[in-house]
Amino acid sequence: MSTQSSHGLSVALACAEGEWSHDDWPAPDDRYVGRVLHIPPPYHALRETEVDVVVLRCEDPSVSFPGLLKAMGAMSAPVIVVSPRGDMETVVEVFRGGAGYLVEGDYCTCMLSSAVMAATVGHTYLSPTACAALRDAARRMPGEEEARERLRSLLSPRERQIMELLSTGLGAQEISLRLRLSEKTVRNNLSNIYAKLDARGSTEAVLRWLGATSRVRV
Template identity: 80%
Template sequence: MRSPRHVRTSKHSAQHGSQHSSAPVGTTVPADPSRRLSVALACADGDWPHEDWPAPDDPYVGRVLPLSPPYRALRERPSESTESAVDVVVLRCEDPSTAFAELLKAMGAMSAPVIVLSPRRDTETVVEVFRGGAGYLVEGDYCTHMLSSAVMAATVGHTYLSPTACAALRDAARMMPGGGEATERMRALLSPREREVMELLSTGLGAQEIGLRLGLSEKTVRNNLSNIYAKLDARGGTDAVLRWLGAPYSDTLGPLGSTAR
């Protein structure tokens, strides 16, 4: 699987959506919050289920650029306009295991984050997409407001998962070796407050929602997360959640890809 394509947005999740931070070295800077975003919509003709999205008053998404397989238009445009015109790529597909790889190939060196929409909810598929750095929304498990939030969240380095996708990731971590006493020793490195923050993060809440649950400011939650990442030697929220759940990211899921970004 290729290295992560990185999402970047303001964490404005729907009630149970997940926004795991996963911004690696080389991630592009956050989008300008003063303008609405442009989304490349990658799906087969007539296969998009949300004709009313984005709504005219959508606070995050301003325009959608339809793309049909094999998505060559992403690279055929002049490079200077491709990167500036497309903030996020949304892939709607039946089988992410093939369509996601095809999309990444078409994107080439493009660094725009990707969000996958699919009816597939099996653990293997969700983990594969998550390892590739993309958000994942299971059909029937999200609304268009959540989709817009996921797009926005992608622009500031959050990998957004719908509730079912988040549960699949947790199930995958529980089934993987590496838990038990080693996991408890790792968790003991955190303070009681940091453990509370991690438990909420692992259920799919973003920093804003965690702050509301714990009566903390968002800045305080983010400071806690920075300390947690350092203590767990985690590269970001994605890595930290997997370690917290007992599945060390680098050991159990394997490397993210052949190229570090």
């Protein structure tokens, strides 16, 4: 793993020695990440660091994620979980905790850097498999379809388009490129969306959009 000193974001990589497979990350020309610090379990050294984002790489997030949050204490840095597990229960549990989720083999290092950047502006990033797991969880909740459609009707066609992209794990910058809008326009739309959905941020907005908030409250 490379540890760099630059003007990019600072990331704490919380994982056991030898468990991280991206020794070439961040690349020297990475647009977002400039420094990576390795913090081994039980992660107590996190409280002595000043980082922008924490990336937790673990085999079982149901055990490691709560342990990480406990070790972080009052730290407010956002968390991204990287794990080989992509089952519905695990993804929902992590997402409920407000963390992004990347399933191993389902992302590239460019996506990882984008997820880190997105986390600093309050976006909870999901890789495609994690996103599909969250959608499956929403579909399995009985009696949610009517409530979900009623809530979606509050949004304009453009806002629904943006929410559809947001729920697939894209951030404001990526959405702006996809829709050929300015990033400021996308962020203004997101602010309106959060107000209409009575959501405190992107995580809760996605849960409401997918119809998962009656059982899952962030």
